[in-house]
Amino acid sequence: MLKGLGGFGDMAKMMKAAQDMQAKLAEMQEALANTxxxxESGAGLVKARCTAKGVITGLDIDPSILVPxxxxxxxxxxxxxxxxxxxxxxxxxxxxxRKLAETLGLPADFKLPF
Structure with a gap:
């Protein structure tokens, strides 16, 4: 497609790879928001639900501990x-x-932008 343009062909490949990585990051972020x-604490007497992004979505408290x-x-x-x-x-x-970084061929401890 970009033959004869020297290093620009490689630049187009790099841009495509960056776009693919950005799309995969967005997919992962959406999945985490839905996970x-x-x-829990007190051997399950209190349970907190949150998304894998850390947003608290619910709380369950065993009524037996609701004593003034x-x-x-x-x-x-x-x-x-x-x-x-x-x-x-x-x-x-x-x-x-870590899984996404490995899928993209990056070192497991590579810091992906968030």
């Missing part, structure tokens, strides 16, 4: 569940990014 992870005298404990359990969900989301995103 749900669950964090245990307010601080419940608050701590909620915070712990949210932190657990967000940590799991970050790990999931890291795994998916």
């Amino acid at each position: 749900v992870v669950i964090g 005298s245990e307010k601080e404990v419940v608050e701590d359990l909620i915070i712990a569940a949210i932190k657990d969900a967000q940590a799991r989301a970050a790990e999931r995103e890291k795994q998916e990014t």
Whole structure:
């Protein structure tokens, strides 16, 4: 297609590869936004749902712990569940990014732009 243009043919290949990588990154970001992870605390008494991008989407609290005298404990359990969900989301995103980098022939620890 671009024969006889010297290095510009290689430039066109590089641009196409960059566009492909950008499309794959966008697909991965959308998939992460639709993937749900669950964090929990208190042996499952409190569960937090969030997307693999770390956006909290729900909270499930076992009614047995909703005792006024245990307010601080419940608050701590909620915070712990949210932190657990967000940590799991970050790990999931890291795994998916690593897989994508390997698919693109990049080193596993290559930092893809986000």
